[in-house]
Amino acid sequence: MEKSELLHLQVVVELPYRWAAGRNGSLMLKALRDEKKIIGNRCPECRKVYVPPRAVCGPCFIAPDETVELPATGILAGYSVVNYPFIDPETGEKRPVPYTYGYIQLDGCDSYLSHFVNETDPARLSPGLRVEAVFKPDGERVGQMQDILHFKVSEEKGG
């Protein structure tokens, strides 16, 4: 086939959004902001504790009706050390790498919380490791998940 010049159009778009957290989500984010507390809720049927708290337990399809205050400690259930560049749709910028993406099971909770872990050496991480939340200081928390700065490996039982 004859070679011809192939063109494309390149544009960068800015599309602002505004997402509602809802009643349950707001309850959790407010507790993070004002009290450095992590809130979940419990399903009356299967007794599972969920974080974030929610209006419906999917498997049972009924409303969790008991608010549960969770501790800032738990285990690292699974993780990956992210090491490749990509555009963060939140900011339009490249997200800084490496960083550790972890699933944290807070003590007394059945679901995981996805968050950052401040250890990026895979050799020093392992499923089951004890971790704890590090909160942003008073005055800097605004009512979002990043009010938890990251999770750090707990010293007392670490490794």
Added chain:
Amino acid sequence: MSQRVGIIGFGQTYHRSRRDDVNGVELINEAVRAALEDAELTIDDIDAVVIGNMDHFEAVNYVDTWSVDGSGAWMKPLIKLTTGGTTGSTLGIAGYHHTASELFDVVLVIGWEKNSESDTTGAIITCSDPIFDRFSFSGALPGLAVEASTYMKRYGITEEDAALVTVRDREHGANNPYAQLQKPVTVEEVMQSPMLSWPVKLLDICPRSDGAAAVIFAGEQKAKKLSPRPAWVLSTAVRHSHSYFGDINYEEIHTMQEAVKELYKNVGIKEPLKELDVVELYQPYSFAGLKWIEAMGLCKPGESPRLLRDKVTHMDGELPFNPSGGVICTNCIGATGLLRIGEAALQVMGRAPGRQVPDVNLALSTGFGGAYWTDLMLLGSRPW
């Protein structure tokens, strides 16, 4: 009201990392024309069209409207579907439902993607909950790597074990002229490839592709009349689970476990390793080629590396996986699940030159996506 359904045609594009020679409509049209040619039909024989992709990759929404000229849906019943990674398998299952209902007799199903048109990871992130999951989520790759981290720890699986899966699929992909990656690789090359998201390296993960696939479903009488050897749809199973990523069970892929249980029961399969003849697995990364085949009941948990080392799932093995090279060689995401169905159909129809498994009676295709969701479609050489 219901009828048995067979696949009577399949067409696909030559998949590449970037297809600047075509826009979306033209890419779609390539696959549609190939499928019609394969089935020896014209667009006038098509009663309805089902189409889909993941809109946010191109940010050109409503493919059902703007692609009408290329899809052949002009003045025909048309529906668009999208379910994330499972889009392609959802499309195929919807095509089956459309036809099985007897409301339509010949249905054209199209899946496509031009992944080159955006930052794939950035686009995938927009599928996550914007308040609770998005800030830390970095796309499909780390979401999968988390599963690998728990699987390795639990069963002592190594990165070298996973590399065997890539080596197998890249070897198979060399036989498929449509595959994006057609060059075999070694375990050493996989191990030395850049670490993208521990423990997943560049050669452990699927590429991103531009490509399209089209599959034609027909009702029983039509299928028998139009095709010498249709690939009959024997059973499908769908399991979509949670919304938040933190709700997923990373220890077990329970959607796969539940879906295969239903499918095997429907058709009376007791020993899948012996009874199935070929599998096109939606396997987005190498570790899935180990853990997920355990979930399919091919061996006990943690024992899959032996199947790879003994080449049980290679082309000449007892149950070949991914003769097309699979997702490790080609991944035009909205088409990926439909490519599995199309390639499985070719195996049943005996029309997979260069990659044909001999005497295929039962071919299983899978779809994967969302928060570890599983779709299955089992095709067979006999309608019942």
